Amino acid sequence: MSELVVSGVHKRLGETQVLKGVSFTLEKGEVVALLGPSGSGKTTLLRAIAGLDHPDAGSIRLGDRVFFDADARRAVPAERRGLGLVFQSYALWPHRTVLENVEYPLRLRKDPKARERALSVLREIGLEGMTARYPHELSGGQQQRVALARAIVYQPPLLLLDEPLSNLDAKLREEARVWLRELIGRLQISALCVTHDQLEALALADRVLLLEHGRVEQEGAPEEIYDRPRTLFAAEFMGSNNRLQGKVVERRDGMARIAGAGWELWGQLRGDRPAGSEATAIIRLERTRIQQSGGQNCLAAKLETAVYLGERWDALFRIGDVRVRAWAPSAPEQSQYFLFFPPESLWIF
Secondary structure, eight states, X not given: OOSEEXXXXXXXXXXXXXXXXXXXXXXXXXXXXXXXXXXXXXXXXXXXXXXXXXXXXXXXXXXXXXXXXXXXXXXXXXXXXXXXXXXXXXXXXXXXXXXXXXXXXXXXXXXXXXXXXXXXXXXXXXXXXGTTOOGGGSOHHHHHHHHHHHHHTTOOSOEEEESTTTTSOHHHHHHHHHHHHHHHHXXXXXXXXXXXXXXXXXXXXXXXXXXXXXXXXXXXOHHHHHHSOOSHHHHHHSSOEEEEEEEEEEEETTEEEEEETTEEEEEEEOSOOOTTSEEEXXXXXXXXXXXXXXXXXXXXXXXXXXXXXXXXXXXXXXXXTXXXXXXXXXXXXXXXXEXXXXXXXXXXX
């Protein structure tokens, strides 16, 4: 049986239809990321599952418990759903110590082993030496851990994470992704994570739901979402990409030749684009290769500038009226190069 089942959820905020029939399931022990740009509906969906907002239609069930059913006019209040929730702001009690913050949910439940269990969780997340500190005495990463400890201390059936790492700086966020994924796996927690950060979604989730305009644009494992996008939006949202506009001039065995002003390339056809129709070609920057000589599916390119990023250089080229980027392991030193676009990595929509 699925841990969480969301069926046909609709939600309007004012004049805007924020959710448009969203359906998905989350299995026990699975981590699912709700990924998408601002305004795609991911936070509204999380709030509906948490019970902080009520949808206009649809149903939400956890195991054999019905949290919301529009047809039956049933809506279980948030405080009776027993879910763990970590807010973007962490929402720690400023006047309570670390230990008191983590104990609080157990004290509300009159758990006689509240202190013992809180100390156990703090040891689990590496904060056993900071029990007497107050939130303002902690770093951002430590506050994030306390918020997570408070959410999991009473062993909720589902953990809801709302942009949990967004307040951390880049270095801490990178470390926290690994730490949080390891903790969730070790404790075998079922979790739903809202994020606009694709790296966070890829690192944390077993499965990603990519949302756009209140609908699930694509659902699948992180590798599927990144390597096999089904729509132009999914292809462009993930990764760093080059975009080429042109017309399909030939089709053959699932491939297509797309041509623009002074260039043409073969690529993998996605969807039904007849010959003569306008099309968009997408390729990830890491798959756009810089070469000294030409060949099949290569275009002559003039180097305009290159930016040093530490582990690589981000080079900008011009091909006629088109500007194209590619990543290089060392500083490009010539003015003229060839760019190779592997046909299997050039997606034509």
